[in-house]
Amino acid sequence: MSRVLSRLYMGLIGAVLLAPIIVIIGVSLNEKKRLLFPPQGLSVTWYGEMLQDPEWVGALSNSVVIAVLAAALSVSIALPMAWYLWRWNPRWGRALYTLGIAPFILPPVVSALGFLIFWQIVGLYGHIAATIVSHGIFFVTLPLVNIALGLASIDRAAVEAARTLGADERTVFRTIVLPSVRPYIISGYAFAFVLSLNEYIVAYMVAGSTVETLPIKIFNALRYGYTPVMAAVTVLFVVVAALVFSLVAWRGDLPRLLGATRPPR
Amino acid sequence: MTAPAMTAAPVASTPARNAPHGFIARLPALWPAAMLCVFFLIPFVIMVAFSFYHRVEGGLYQPAFELDNYARFWSPLFTRVLGFSLMTCGLAAVFCVVAAVPFTWFLSRTRRPAQVAWLVCILSILSLSEVIMGFAWSILLSRSAGLSNLLVTLGILDSPEAWTPSFGALLMGLCFIGFPYSVLMLYPAVNRLDPEITEAARTLGASPLRGFFTVVIPSLRQAILATAILVFVFTLGCYVLPQVLGKPEHWTLSVLITDQAIYQSNIPFAAALAVFLVLVSLALIGLTLLLGQGRRR
Numbered sequence: 149m150s151r152v153l154s155r156l157y158m159g160l161i162g163a164v165l166l167a168p169i170i171v172i173i174g175v176s177l178n179e180k181k182r183l184l185f186p187p188q189g190l191s192v193t194w195y196g197e198m199l200q201d202p203e204w205v206g207a208l209s210n211s212v213v214i215a216v217l218a219a220a221l222s223v224s225i226a227l228p229m230a231w232y233l234w235r236w237n238p239r240w241g242r243a244l245y246t247l248g249i250a251p252f253i254l255p256p257v258v259s260a261l262g263f264l265i266f267w268q269i270v271g272l273y274g275h276i277a278a279t280i281v282s283h284g285i286f287f288v289t290l291p292l293v294n295i296a297l298g299l300a301s302i303d304r305a306a307v308e309a310a311r312t313l314g315a316d317e318r319t320v321f322r323t324i325v326l327p328s329v330r331p332y333i334i335s336g337y338a339f340a341f342v343l344s345l346n347e348y349i350v351a352y353m354v355a356g357s358t359v360e361t362l363p364i365k366i367f368n369a370l371r372y373g374y375t376p377v378m379a380a381v382t383v384l385f386v387v388v389a390a391l392v393f394s395l396v397a398w399r400g401d402l403p404r405l406l407g408a409t410r411p412p413r
Numbered sequence: 414m415t416a417p418a419m420t421a422a423p424v425a426s427t428p429a430r431n432a433p434h435g436f437i438a439r440l441p442a443l444w445p446a447a448m449l450c451v452f453f454l455i456p457f458v459i460m461v462a463f464s465f466y467h468r469v470e471g472g473l474y475q476p477a478f479e480l481d482n483y484a485r486f487w488s489p490l491f492t493r494v495l496g497f498s499l500m501t502c503g504l505a506a507v508f509c510v511v512a513a514v515p516f517t518w519f520l521s522r523t524r525r526p527a528q529v530a531w532l533v534c535i536l537s538i539l540s541l542s543e544v545i546m547g548f549a550w551s552i553l554l555s556r557s558a559g560l561s562n563l564l565v566t567l568g569i570l571d572s573p574e575a576w577t578p579s580f581g582a583l584l585m586g587l588c589f590i591g592f593p594y595s596v597l598m599l600y601p602a603v604n605r606l607d608p609e610i611t612e613a614a615r616t617l618g619a620s621p622l623r624g625f626f627t628v629v630i631p632s633l634r635q636a637i638l639a640t641a642i643l644v645f646v647f648t649l650g651c652y653v654l655p656q657v658l659g660k661p662e663h664w665t666l667s668v669l670i671t672d673q674a675i676y677q678s679n680i681p682f683a684a685a686l687a688v689f690l691v692l693v694s695l696a697l698i699g700l701t702l703l704l705g706q707g708r709r710r
Contacts, residue, residue, distance in 0.1 A: 150621035154519040158531075161516050161592075165538055167560075168549035168589075175558055185558035225448050228441030236432045236442075244442070247449045255650030255694055257667040258460075258687045259453070261674055265463055265684070266456035285452045288445075339540075346542035349652050349667075353674065363542040367653060370548060379552070382545050389537040397529045406532060407601030411525075 169386055176379035183374050194376040195383075204381065207365035211345055214279050214361060219291075219340035221284030223333060226291035231325065234299040245292075252289035259286055260353040267354055274358040282354050283344045290343065291336025294405065298332030299325070331400040338392050346385065464684035474681050482685035491669075498649060498665040501580075505587035506645040510637055512588070513595035517603045518629055520596070539593035547657030550586045551577050554658075583659040587651060591644045598643060602636035639701040646694045666690055 171185050179189030198204045229248060233241045251259055263282040267273040302325065310320050348363040356364055362385070366378055396402060403411065433439065467477035485491065520531055552558050554576035564570040576582055606629065614624035630637070652667040664672075666686065674683035 153622075154522070157515060158519050158523075161512065162534075164589075165534065165592075168546070168553045171553050171558060172549050175552055183552060183555070183558050185552070185562065225445040229445035232442040232445075238432050238442070244446055244449075247454065248445070251453055253646075253694075253698060255646060255667065255690055257650050257652055257670050258691050258694075259457075261670060261680075261683055261687045262453075262456035262460040264674060265460050265680060266452070269459065281452055285448065288449070342540045346540055346545070348542050348544050349671070353671065356675075363544040366542075366548060367544045370544075370657060374548075374552070378548060382548060385541060385545055386537065389540045390533065393533045393536045393540075397533050402529050402532050403525075403604070406597055408521075408604040409601070410604050 172379050172382050172386075176376050176383050178376050181375060183376060183379070194380040198377050198380045198384070201377070203360075204362075204365065204377065207360045207362045210276065210359055211361040211363075214276065214283060214351070214359075215341045215344040217280045218283030218287065218344045219337045221281065222288045222340040223291045223337050225284070225288050226295055226336060227329075227333060230292055230295040230299055231321070234296070245296075248292045249289050251286050256286075256347075256349050260350040263350060264353040274355045276355065276359045278354045279351050279359055279361070282350050283340075283347060286347070286350055287340040287343055290339040291333065294332045294336035294339065295329055297405065298329035302328045332405075335396045335400050335405055338396050342389050342392050345388065460684045461688055463681050464688045466681040466684075468679055468681045482682045483689075485682060485685070486689065494664065494666060494669055497663070498667075501584060501587065501663075501665065502645050502648040502651075505584060505591050505648045506641045508584075508588045509591035509595040509644050510599075510641045513592055513599055513640070514630070514633065514637060515625070517596050517599040518625065521600070521603045521606075522608070535593045535596050539590075539597065543590065543651060543653040544657075546586060546590055547654050550582065550589065551657055554582050554585075577658050578660045578663070580659065580663055583655055583663050586654040586658045587648045590651070590654070591648050594647055595640050595644050598640040599633070599636055602633055606632060635704050638704055642697045642701050646697055649690065649694065 174185045174187050175183045176194055177190050177192070178184055178187040179191045179193070182188070226248070229244065232238075233245060263278070263286075264273070267275075267278040267282075272278045306324055307320055310324055315323070346363060347361075348367065351359070351361045352364050352367075360368070362381060366381060369375070369378055393402075396405070436443075463474070464482055465478045465480070466474045467479055467481070468474050486495075520528060523531065553560060556573045556575040559573065559576065561570055561573040561576065565573050610628050610632065611621070611624045614628045615621065619627060649665070650667055651665065652671055655663050655665045655668050667690070670683050670686045670690070673679045673686065
């Protein structure tokens with residue numbers, strides 16, 4: 149009885165979660181430039197249009213450039229920080245860690261406004277570098293927490309043994325630390341990448357009028373009416389997110405990354 | 414906007430050692446600290462300072478220390494928007510948690526491959542842009558392609574209706590983005606629960622449903638409350654959904670902040686609103702931390 153109830157409930161939630169995505173996929177396949185569901189006639193013209201229209205391609209390339217570099221910046225900040233805190237556990241470690249978590253806890257619109265004012269003063273407002281650095285800082289929490297989890301899983305005895313045998317800091321890092329945390333670095337990068345790709349408010353406040361990313365482009369397009377191209381772009385987002393997280397799950401331990409301490413059956 | 418469960422990750426728990434001396438040895442800590450200070454802490458401080466600045470007509474401002482921007486809060490418009498934001502996001506948080514607790518419980522009891530598949534699905538939806546969620550839901554609730562067509566086909570409705578923009582649509586959208594967040598917040602706590610406790614309840618004669626309400630829910634009380642508060646803060650920050658799924662009277666505090674900053678060019682007032690939003694959020698997060706400490710004792 150509880151099994152049936154559980155199946156039923158999860159099925160219901162699954163249906164609600166997937167409903168908008170199914171409708172969007174359907175709408176994107178309309179033959180004419182209308183948003184009908186079920187679609188009238190099946191065609192993939194809108195996907196072709198998305199890849200040919202220079203405006204959509206420009207937004208896509210902006211988004212990808214920003215996400216690739218911002219995620220790299222996030223990792224470049226998170227990795228040394230997580231390592232230093234794990235290795236030396238300094239007194240101010242908790243304060244620094246909290247600072248790394250803060251961008252994630254505050255309402256995004258607040259960070260976005262802070263970035264906006266800052267870049268206006270610095271004079272890079274509206275420049276793509278402003279978006280990249282802002283995203284790199286904004287998403288630093290994800291690789292930080294991921295890598296901290298990875299470091300926590302390292303067996304301290306192995307590190308001690310290596311030191312006793314005369315390994316210096318660099319060797320320990322290269323032979324023990326790095327191999328253990330590599331999957332966590334990659335998943336941290338993946339999280340930051342996907343979220344940067346999808347981020348709207350910071351990108352908009354910092355350089356929305358000059359550097360158009362895909363979410364900004366979609367939001368601007370919403371005001372002039374809906375087209376199936378927007379649905380096609382949305383499908384692209386869903387596919388990229390599902391693909392990246394599937395890869396993370398395939399290469400790493402997703403339940404553990406998400407905080408499970410007891411392995412599932 | 415994601416994997417919030419991970420924010421509870423542990424920092425190193427080894428005893429403090431002698432930290433190294435010298436610039437190079439400290440660089441791994443100095444570089445992140447410098448980046449976060451320059452690009453996060455300083456902008457934040459500047460924003461707080463700006464909230465006291467004086468606005469000059471024409472989108473400019475001059476340094477000052479005045480409370481005028483905060484005094485503007487006592488306008489009927491602002492109090493209405495604030496009240497509406499708190500009420501809507503509170504409702505969304507309650508709905509999310511009510512739906513997410515049984516879901517996460519069932520999820521933690523599924524087999525590993527299915528569980529991982531669900532997690533990938535939850536993460537993917539969580540990561541989707543608010544813009545995309547808003548777009549998807551406005552299609553789903555529209556007249557031409559929406560659910561109402563399904564109801565017409567089933568004979569429940571006479572003609573298709575547009576259900577957006579409306580308050581219901583906004584609430585649905587907020588719940589939809591809050592739900593994956595709630596699941597990932599609850600997941601570690603639910604996972605940590607000993608599966609034997611429900612079995613014990615069952616051995617003592619409680620039905621599974623009764624066991625869920627009398628054993629599982631009470632042991633998750635703190636986590637449930639913390640999740641509700643963080644989802645509340647999270648939805649309070651939503652900016653796009655109120656504009657896409659709601660009417661202008663459904664705009665929330667976040668929309669007002671952006672509107673003031675970008676369209677009205679009134680950065681001091683926007684900053685004051687943002688500071689206020691931070692204070693509300695911090696008060697709520699502080700409450701969560703307090704509750705967490707109560708649990709540890």
